[in-house]
Amino acid sequence: MSSIDPFHALMSSRPVLLAPMEDVSDAIFRRICRGFGADACFTEFVNVESLLNGCLRAERKLHLAEDDRPTAIQIYGADPGRLMEAALIAEAQRPLFIDVNCGCWVPKIARRGAGAGWLRDPEAMVEMAARLVRAVSLPVTVKTRIGIGVEEQMPIVDLARRLEDVGVRALTIHCRTAKMGYTGTADWQWAARARAVVQMPVIVNGDICTAEDIERALESTGCAGTMIGRGAIAHPWIFRELKQLRAGLKPVPPTPFERLRLLREHLLANVQARRDGWGVTYTRRYLAGYLRDVPGGPELRVRLNGSDRLEPWLEWISALERELENGADESAQSACAAAISASAQSSPSPNDM
Numbered sequence: 181m182s183s184i185d186p187f188h189a190l191m192s193s194r195p196v197l198l199a200p201m202e203d204v205s206d207a208i209f210r211r212i213c214r215g216f217g218a219d220a221c222f223t224e225f226v227n228v229e230s231l232l233n234g235c236l237r238a239e240r241k242l243h244l245a246e247d248d249r250p251t252a253i254q255i256y257g258a259d260p261g262r263l264m265e266a267a268l269i270a271e272a273q274r275p276l277f278i279d280v281n282c283g284c285w286v287p288k289i290a291r292r293g294a295g296a297g298w299l300r301d302p303e304a305m306v307e308m309a310a311r312l313v314r315a316v317s318l319p320v321t322v323k324t325r326i327g328i329g330v331e332e333q334m335p336i337v338d339l340a341r342r343l344e345d346v347g348v349r350a351l352t353i354h355c356r357t358a359k360m361g362y363t364g365t366a367d368w369q370w371a372a373r374a375r376a377v378v379q380m381p382v383i384v385n386g387d388i389c390t391a392e393d394i395e396r397a398l399e400s401t402g403c404a405g406t407m408i409g410r411g412a413i414a415h416p417w418i419f420r421e422l423k424q425l426r427a428g429l430k431p432v433p434p435t436p437f438e439r440l441r442l443l444r445e446h447l448l449a450n451v452q453a454r455r456d457g458w459g460v461t462y463t464r465r466y467l468a469g470y471l472r473d474v475p476g477g478p479e480l481r482v483r484l485n486g487s488d489r490l491e492p493w494l495e496w497i498s499a500l501e502r503e504l505e506n507g508a509d510e511s512a513q514s515a516c517a518a519a520i521s522a523s524a525q526s527s528p529s530p531n532d533m
Contacts, residue, residue, distance in 0.1 A: 187277055187319045190250060191350060191381040191404050195219035196394060196422055199385065199409035200254040200281065200323070204465065206241075207248050208449045212442070213412055217419035219405075220250040225281055228257035228266035244273045254323070256281035258293030260308040264315045277319040277349065280312060285325065285358040296358035299328050302335045306342045313347035323352040323385075323407075326370040329359040340374035340382065352383040352407050362410070372401040383407050389414070391421040391431050414469035416442075436474040436504055443470040444497050447490070457488045475507070476500050 200222035230238035284295030327334030366386025381404035421431035451459035471477030
């Protein structure tokens, strides 16, 4: 009996994937998103030059604990030979697959020929992908954008076909050009056009912020799955809400208490994994999302951004929880009193009996 291909099983399940994001999709955040229902996660970007030069930070990004699966390792660089060397090192960590970043639009990366810089020379990009496919036994995938800028520089449809021809197993398309960065609107129909010419899975990415967006993106493109980036930073509960939606339930948003509890847990995990001050500072990037719709959240966010010490953060989070608990108690008492009053008014008096 042949064993089940875990990559094929994942891609056949309409997966929702946590995107690779620098200084965001570390092991701690991957654990959070996987706990809410992310089907697979990506590491942060691993710079192949840093990795091959012995940079400890790059090596840490590459490391996968046994409970940190299924996870894909994403690598980026401008030299095909160096990418191939890094892919072999990544393979030793036994990720589910290896992804090549051909879509990062940040100028300091793209100008060097890495990330979206590969889109300037699709021929070289296809040859690079072919070398990686030949070098490793794991599936190789590519994440890219629809092109550099103007219409004639959008090679994504032909590129999808050519990448499949050299053995790339899946393609994630962020449906903006490199020049757009995160401005404008992602045009999901580019993913639909690419999907129409290949058999390999195509993953749609860009402007997917809610569970309803996920289903709408899949329905409108016919893609195999979706990838969530900034939407997960702002709202990691999106993965749970999708599971609820697919089960025929109305998605239940997190309560203010749940938001504060996750903030505390994430904070403590970051501090444990990093130096105290840096662990606290690192958590700031999640505050806008975690404190959204929390009464008193904006004021708490201002306070937290003014400190890089753990103790005040914990004290202020707990103080807001107590305020909310007292407010909830008062609301419950008011509701109870109103119910009693209404009941008394509607009940017959002794004179009416």
